Amino acid sequence: MNNGLLLYCRRGFEKECAGEIQQLATDQEVYGYCVVSDNSGYVTYITSDLAEADKLAKRISFNKLVFARQMFVITSALKDLPSDDRVSAILAASESMPLCGDIRVETPDTNEAKELLGFCRKFTVPLRGALRKREILTAKEHSKKPVLHLMLLDSSTGFLGYSYPNNNSPFFMGIPRLKFPSEAPSRSTLKLEEAILLFVPKHQIEQRMHSGMTGVDLGACPGGWTYQLVRRGLFVSAIDNGPMAQSLMDTGQVTHYMEDGFKFQPEKSVDWMVCDMVEKPIMVADLMSDWLVKGWTRATIFNLKLPMKKRFVEVYKCLELIESKLRRAGFNYELQCKHLYHDREEVTVAVQIIK
Ligand SMILES: C[S@@+](CC[C@H](N)C(=O)[O-])C[C@H]1O[C@@H](n2cnc3c(N)ncnc32)[C@H](O)[C@@H]1O
Structure with missing residues (x-):
């Protein structure tokens, strides 16, 4: 055949x-x-x-x-x-x-x-x-x-x-060919760069992610993902017990909170929340949908770290959890999920609430 x-x-x-x-x-x-x-x-x-x-x-x-x-x-x-x-x-x-x-x-x-x-x-x-x-x-x-x-x-x-x-x-x-920015604190910066390239259409990027916006990065250290937000002009709350790269702190755009990403609550809702915490995927999926349902953010990009077995089943279980919580809360949303080139044992998800 x-x-x-x-x-x-x-x-x-x-x-x-x-x-x-x-x-x-x-x-x-x-x-x-x-x-x-x-x-x-x-x-x-x-x-x-x-x-x-x-x-x-x-x-x-x-x-x-x-x-x-x-x-x-x-x-x-x-x-x-x-x-x-x-x-x-x-x-x-x-x-x-x-x-x-x-x-x-x-x-x-x-x-x-x-x-x-x-x-x-x-x-x-x-x-x-x-x-x-x-x-x-x-x-x-x-x-x-x-x-x-x-x-x-x-x-x-x-x-x-x-x-x-x-x-x-x-x-x-x-495979998108991306050049590692030498001033970024970690190679995982390429994951978020690829995700933004893939999930946010070129003609919308200026409107959806621009200078003066606010963001939260859960599990931020040493700052590869924060770097992507900072270089687009966002003010970022970086949540992690580990140290952030000094170069990022020197920009004046980053506030570092040594807190648990599962407990952190923003004072005001933010434009973007990103998350690269290494945790059970279903727990991350649950946390991400909570942020959206509570209105703490309207746009998020996050990784689901996959277990060695049943990776396909696990991803779909997580997506179903997120979708069912958003549907129940009456939200219109757009959800995308991809195993990016720069991802290894993980997939990257983007969710945007649509008015
Ligand atoms: C894969 S690294 C993040 C790398 C980062 N995205 C970058 O580009 O540099 C995962 C981070 O999540 C943090 N982390 C794991 N569990 C966490 C939690 N419950 N609260 C806050 N940070 C957590 C770890 O300390 C670690 O720094």
Whole structure:
């Protein structure tokens, strides 16, 4: 069988990614099965034909998938690509490809596969030219047309397919490339930076997170997340028993409270609350929904640290708890959850109360 969906995920999270796509596809009454290989960095969900896979690529909202970094429709599984003419073999396999506006030659995010990235980059050039000549790719890049994906497992094996630009990750391999800001006190600053990039649309960022706003950071030390708020001009209450980086305290924008994040109450409601405390995910989920329900904040980004087992079940249990508390309190809200590139054994959640 050659058709289905291909999803990239963090290496080691294939079972979670598979559990999730199986559930969401079944909800759409599209029946198929997952092919999972441990630590491969990807999962395929095989459908009976291309039309069924295409239906899923349109109906399953990519933003709803927690564990997938990218989702594309498989048009062909490629095997034994001849080393002297891979391009012709790929053209021959491109019959059912829609007209695409861009091309990404990728690999799964594993150390072994990443060795291929140099090859991917070089191979993109002749392949792009040949696909344009055949009118499988538009002559110029076209951001509204599907993206053609060639995912290579080695130089002769892989999958060919496409994703819809209004329902995919805009990033190569589904990974945003962020540069670590050298003045930030910890690498985990990249988690919040990625979360803001992903969860707050570019056209809303100025309005939703700007200079003069207030924020609380629960479990703040040494200050990587606080740094992201400070650099956007927020005044931050940093809650943690540990020490905060002096560079942040010197900005005059941070007040450090050596208190328990589960007991801290803000004097006035704040614009943002973020939380990176290492605690049981269900306890964090409960605390986050309390803050929202009590009106202490209207926007939050937080991490749920995952246990080693039943990670998929645990995430959905936490999301359900938050949603049921918000619904019961009569709130309209937007909730997003993603296993970010910079997350490890954790996922990141964003909730915004909508007026
Ligand atoms: C992963 S670290 C946070 C790193 C931080 N986000 C950064 O970017 O630098 C988790 C922090 O949560 C703090 N923490 C854990 N439980 C806490 C609690 N109940 N109240 C306050 N802080 C807590 C720990 O002291 C630790 O500094």
